[in-house]
Amino acid sequence: MLMEQCGMWGGWTVLLLWSLNLSAADFTCPQKCVCYPDTLEVNCSSKQLTGVPDGLPNNVKRLDLSGNQLKTIARRQFSGLSKLEDLNLSENIISMIEVEAFQGLKNLRYLRIKNNRLKILPVGVFSGLTNLRRLDISENEILVFLDFTFRDMVNLQQLDAGENDLVFISQRAFVGLQALKELNVDRSNLTSIPTEALSQLQCLTKLRLRKLTIGVLPNNAFRGLNQLRTLQILHWPSLETLNSNSLVGLNLTTLTLTNCNLSAVPYASLRHLVYLQYLDLSYNPIISIQSNLLGELVRLQELHLVGGNLLRIEPGAFRGLVHFRLLNVSSNRLSTLEESVFHSVGILQTLRLDRNPLTCDCRLLWVVRRRRRLDFDGRQPTCSVPNQVYRKAIRDFSEAELPVIFVCRQAQILNRQLQDASVVEGTNVQFECKADGYPSPSVTWLSAQQTVLSSVGRIRALANGSLEVRYAQVQDSGTYLCTAANAAGNDSITVSLQVEGLPQNRTASYFSDVRWTETSLPPSTNSSARASSRYPFDAKTLIIATTMGFLSFLSSVAICFVFMFFWSQSKGQIKHTATIDFVPRSSMAGGGDGGDTGRFTMKLI
Known part of the structure; x- marks a missing residue:
């Protein structure tokens, strides 16, 4: 029986070798290209080609055309290469890809068009790529993603669209990407999160947004991305604020918010993330980590806050975090780190305190006691104060020095x-x-x-x-x-x-x-003093002030009529008689609302 099986395997081996030899025999190689029949690969990289070479073998699986001078990919350019799985068109000068350019590549899995001069992707350009898994269109000059641009790519899992000039992503641009798991959008000119477009990606698990110029992360910015597990927001120098509900609805396990302009830990935005395990807030001007505000992140294991302005981590900052394993606060301005910061130092495994101006006193004694068990990731913390142990590493202290140096x-x-x-x-x-x-x-x-x-x-x-x-x-x-x-x-x-x-x-x-x-006023004994204190002006002052006001009014009226006279002489005949109704003040006339109205009649000569 065993001999029969061995004979059967021997027959299959001969048949396999014969088929490989047959394939190698049919594997023709175009000029200027290097071919590998064993792997069915054609390498035409950096050969100064201005067009797709003729004579490509029909059974090629990998075709590398990168680093050439290709300008245009014509319609059905690769229609005869039905077995092609990997196509690399990167680092050319391609500015136009015609509709249905990749029609017929039913087995294509990986398409790279990185670092070209594409400005727009016509709808239908990716028609026929139903089995594509990865698409790289980064480092182009693409301005907009139109509706249904990626509609036929129902099995696409990874899309890298970074380093483009994107100003707009249409609401239905990602329709059809029902299997997409990873999306990268880097260095674009987007002024807001394309929330409606992203909501089409129901299976998205990883989203990277790098080098954007958005200043505020609005509420419900990632609405509908229930499967998202990793969110990376990197190098947003204008980002100062995360609205309290900006991350609501997400079930993230990893959140990275680095190289932004956050001046405080966004506690209100983080409180919903009960599944979060990894949090990176490095290179933000954050000054402190307050106590008892991270307790809702019950699964948090790692916190990285490197290169900030940390002056203090308050006691109880990580209270309730029973799974907390790693803290990296290197390159800050911390003078100490107290044991009361943690829920339990017994579960802490890795601690990065290097490049901080540490004061070596009793507050750091717990670190020294655990220096054999703690992992400092190869970067030992050193003392800045007191002067006699300046720049001395924690690991270099002897037991005899501890009661002398680490005291309070x-x-x-x-x-x-x-x-x-x-x-x-x-x-x-x-x-x-x-x-x-x-x-x-x-x-x-x-x-x-x-x-x-x-x-x-x-x-x-x-x-x-x-x-x-x-x-x-x-x-x-x-x-x-x-x-x-x-x-x-x-x-x-x-x-x-x-x-x-x-x-x-x-x-x-x-x-x-x-x-x-x-200042107390002295008691007054006569009524005149009380009256003068109640009325600060006497009768004579009131009469003079009233007369001056009336004369000022008449003077203004006279000036107006003189002006009208001279102006009328240049305009011809006009009516020279004017009647002015004058209503005196009630305090002057002694009348009420029913008093008669005085009237002046003036004639200009």
């Missing part, structure tokens, strides 16, 4: 004298709260209502730790709390402020550059 001194408020102030309304008050410790402690003030006071406003915490109350009001009265804190502990003091108000009916307020000043 608890925060302590220096001036603990009683500070109680009792002032009148409108006074400026300042309370001192200077603190010492290692590392330098942070000082915060709580108001009498137990709210944290900021550095702006009428009641503000100053940079030197003091509290300033400007133009104190009665409602400012109460007890204020100053707290100084660092990694080793905290200290606090309280101060008291009592503000006494002044009677409003006996005060007049004025504002000076230094403070509000309250």
Whole structure:
């Protein structure tokens, strides 16, 4: 039985070799080309060809025409090559591809037209390519994708349309790409996300948008892309804002937002992404990662934020992230990274802290203790402070050095004298709260209502730790709390402020550059003084002011009539009599609404 099987396999081997020899014998090679009969490949790359060569073998599977001077691909140019699977037309000067140029290539799987001079793709140019899997039309000059441009490519899985001059993608341009999984659109002139066009790609799993000039990612920007798993937004220097619902509806596992202009982590936009595992926000001017705002990303495993402006990662920033394995915050401005940042440092595997101005004190002791188990990816973090260990790598510290270098001194408020102030309304008050410790402690003030006071406003915490109350009001009265804190502990003091108000009916307020000043009027004993304070002008002043106003009115009327007289002399005969109705002020005439109207009649001579 075994011999019969061996004989059968031997017969098949002979038959296979005979068919290969027959195919090789039929495999003719055009001039200037190099042919490989064993792989059924024809290589005509960089042969200065100005047209598709004649005499191509009908059974060729791979044809390379890249790097030539081809200008036009004519209709049914490759119709006889029904077995062709891979066609490379890249790096030519092709500016025109006629409709049905690829008709007959029913087995074509991979088509490359990269780096040519195409400006438009006529509808029907890809007709017949029903089995194409990959299409590369990058690095051309294409301006627009028209409706149904890719309609016949029902099995296309990857489309690279990057590095074109796209200004518009029609809503139905991607109709027919029912199997497309990956789309790249790089360096285009699009001014908005082609949401309607993208919504046709129901099977899309990876989308790359690189070097666009869009400033805001709008709500529902990727509506309908339920299968999308990887979204890459790269090199958008104008992108400053992600609307809160810009990524709603997506089930991403990988999100990359790099080389943009985001000044903060877009927490509101990320909260929907419960399946997210990989997040890259590198090369954005992000200053801090706040606490307890990433907890909804329950599956997050990696965060990359390289080359930003990070000054602080707050305690609890990654709280609740039980799968968190990798943090890369290299090349930032971090001075430390506290253990309380993480849900559990036991699950952390890779940590990149290199190229940060790290202060080596007790806050980094947990990193030193785990330096044998943590993976620093070959780039050890180094100390910048204190000076005696400047640029010393974490791995180079001995156990004996740890209690000497990686220490902290608890925060302590220096001036603990009683500070109680009792002032009148409108006074400026300042309370001192200077603190010492290692590392330098942070000082915060709580108001009498137990709210944290900021550095702006009428009641503000100053940079030197003091509290300033400007133009104190009665409602400012109460007890204020100053707290100084660092990694080793905290200290606090309280101060008291009592503000006494002044009677409003006996005060007049004025504002000076230094403070509000309250001035009390002396009690008046005669009615004339009270009257003068109630009416600031006497009767004589009122009469003079009224007379001057009336004379000014008559002077204006006289000037107008003089002007009309001289103007009428140049215009011929006109009516020289004018009647003017004059209604005096009620205060002058003593009448009400029913008073008679005075009338002046004036005649020009």
